[in-house]
Amino acid sequence: MKTTKNMLVTPSRRQVLTGIGAGLIAGSAGLVRPSWAQSAPLKLGFQLHATGIGASYGRWYQRTADAALKMINDAGGIAGRPVEIVYEDDGTDPKRGAEVVDKLTSQHGCDMIFGTLFSHVVMGSAPRAGELKVPYLVCSEGYHVASGALNRWTLQPGITDVRSQISSMAPWVAANLGKKVTMFYPDYAFGYDHRDFFKTAIEAQGGTMLAQIAIPPTETSFTRYFAQIPADTEVLYHVMVGPGVLTFVKELGEFYGSGAKPQLFGFVDSLEAVDTATPGLEFLEGSHFWEAHPRVKPADAGEHEAAYRAAVGVDDNGASVSDAKDVSTYSHMFSAWETLFFIKQAVEASGYAGPADRQKLVEAMEAISDLPYGIERPQGAMTFNGKTHQAFGTQSISQIQGGKLMRVHQTAMADGAYDDAVDYTAMSF
Amino acid sequence: MGFGPFLLLALMEGLVSAAVLALTAVGLSLVFGVMRVVNVAHGAFFMMGAVVAWFVAGHVPGPPVLGWIAALLAAPLVVGALAALVDVLVLKRLDYEPEAVIVATIGVLYMLEQTALLTFGPDARPVAAPFELRLQLPWFGYSGYKLFVVLAAAAVLAGVWALMQRSRFGLIMRATQVDRTTARAFGINVDRVYAGTFALGAGLAAVAAVLVVPISQVHYLMGGDPLLLAFITVIVGGLGSLRGTLMAALLIGLSDGVISMFWSPTLSKIIATLLVALVLVFRPQGLFGARA
């Protein structure tokens, strides 16, 4: 009697079921994988200030962009495509900036470019982006985009511009600090915006600009300029930036000491990446600063704030989780994050497939207007003006209490509104 | 503020300016005078001195004055050694040819700045002054440490003068400055003198940095301005003349302070810059230099 079965010829039911199961799994994996493995990644170029005067910001911009990239890729990428960021150092130099735009577009084949902060680099690079017809999304807070100085390929969807920021400060300053203002500003682009826009804004509140003192960029000592501060100054408005800020504050403290002094108002740009508790900055205790995104987590922070901080590696004081002395550029770096999510939204809305669709992509961007608060917008809700290519949000005012910046006021969107100066949608590409 | 107090403040600031100028320039004056080469990396040595000061001050426990003293000892040694290395490895092989030294020291400048960027980082950091003292005058307050810097500058310059005029090393340096070939004929090891001078020049820049950094801050690009100012001071003062360097520092520092009283800061800087140019145009050998 033959009892051995030939397994090969007549498979058991278990074997058949296992085989079918395996086939189905293999087949279904094949259903999911091809759309990921076959799509070419979306290549985003990042014009990074890795060296030069912008290097402090560049580091944090890179960390924030990488964190946003990870979050986006973990959730399936953009339009099902994995996303890559290619970083190139522009040395915070306008000549090199234009060359980097070229390099990212022509040599690396990036779909679009984002990330630039310093306005002179933006001004030097934007013409080239316009010639190459590549979308150039800057994270600069400069007024250059909305002023109409640039081209239809340049947009700023991730951060409010300085004109709006500055204008929105005037109502609170006039109501709480004083109406007679003396201003110290650096003698370059960032400073000029403050010089021009705050004067208009404070005068609209019934105040006066008593004096405006422009400090040349290479200045290292400021004491002698303090003597020029008019005696009836109520508010000393200071927006010094760069390494000399520490000296500026120290010397201001030495000059006034504990005697009578005007109220101080500054912009946190002076103290980005600097610990407010640094010895020498005691004079700032009790004074107020503009912040875009409060460095110290407010008690009434939004629900997504914790997740954002965890993703970018920043603690509740605004410093790196791995080194409490490494303070972040918290009021600027969110722009890299929000711009990346804006890109995602626009690519998915426009059906962008490749460089041939760049124009379609910009038109889709121009059509976006509402940018509600969410993990994509951790700084807060924004609206995007498709005509001026500029996003607008709310601003905060914080006071240094016990060496820490604590938010005391949040502006309304309307506080920073101004008439459109340009309509890019009416221009040709 | 009335004109009187305004002028007083301008003069005090000018004096501090002059002190800082003199400190940064004295090292360059030596190198320039003895070796006749343009060291474009002088500002970078200054910056390195500041970085060492920050590092040492951060690691020495106790009151800031201890850290400051440690920095004052450590910085010139470290930076001087670095400079000696640069001299022996690079400058000597170039035979101190002026143009070649310019290019080489530009290269060294880039290397030092990048090293600082990679290790120290891009942020500006403060260094605590050895003591906190605030002078309160009727019209304004002033930092006591700044006035101390003026005294320190005088002490350093006096020390360098004593070294040059009263010590054997100073004698050898001056001999080499006058005529290198004859000095060699007298058995002086010119190569060693040059290495020592270069190291001394860099070391003095580092000392200047340790003194100056508490009234400013450490930043990897901080060497650019001191380099420029040091050069101007040395050349306006006259090559090879320490007295000239001091006089030039006083002139430039004080006039800068007073000019800025009357015009806007940028305009004052323009005027000050043109004044320096004109001084040299009408007296090319500088204030105390020998007519070529």
Add this chain to the structure above:
Amino acid sequence: MKVWLFHLAVLVVVGVLALTLPPYHANNLARVLVLAVFATGYNLAFGYTGMLSLGHALFFAAGMYAAALPATLWGVGALPALILGLLAGGLAALGVGLLALRTAGVSFMIVTLMFAQAGYLTVIYFNQTTGGDQGLVLQGGARRLIGLDMAQDGPRLWVAFALYAAGLAGALAIVRSRFGRVMLAMRENEERSRMLGYDPFRVKLAVLAVSGLYAGVAGAAYAVLFGYAGASFAGVQYSILPMLYSLMGGAGTVLGPLVGAAAMFWLIDIASGLTTAWLMLVGIVLVGLVLFAPKGLLGWIRERWMPWLP
């Protein structure tokens, strides 16, 4: 004759490169050519006449703004803008030279540097017009040169090429002429030249003015071809660059500045692709160059193989 043919051949090679390089490098070549014009003029003063100037950024920026301001304020076209830039650079050099040439050597270096610094600060002081460090963007008609659109890669590259060719021819003519020999005499021994009857002041002033013309037209070309003018171009960095290009390529050679500009440019480009500390690599190369090829690349080649190269 051999010399002219050789340089023509070099131009042909550059032309071939212009046609065959991929778009990214072709556009970089346009930048290199404009900067090489700047450096060629500088080299006439520095390499051939021995004047160590650190003030050429002033002449470059003068040319750049002489082109950019009329273009943005009054709609002046590209060709007149270039001519204005050429003249502005020459005039600035003449003015500075009249004062600065009363000094020599390191004093001359500092005086020219001071004038350049004052120029930079002046651009910043008048920021309402000049845009300061943020600068000005040139658009539209300002970038249409004799009917060619400078915003297009092709025409831009050929204009840069033509400009360099003209500059090269001019420099070669000067260097090979009798005046060129007087320049060399000034560099080698000024006192002896004076004794032979040549006025050093006049010679040096003429050379400085010519180098100013080169710097001015290069500055104007940069603005017109690349669409941007800013105060950063008036900074001391732009006085050091032409010197670096000349020294790297060969200070006493006519082609040296082009070689140096190209070498430095691609060195930085390649290095920045490898590491963020690319400036370190540049520093190492500079030191290496100066130790092993102190006469610059072409100077070294000339010494060994081509003594007839001007």
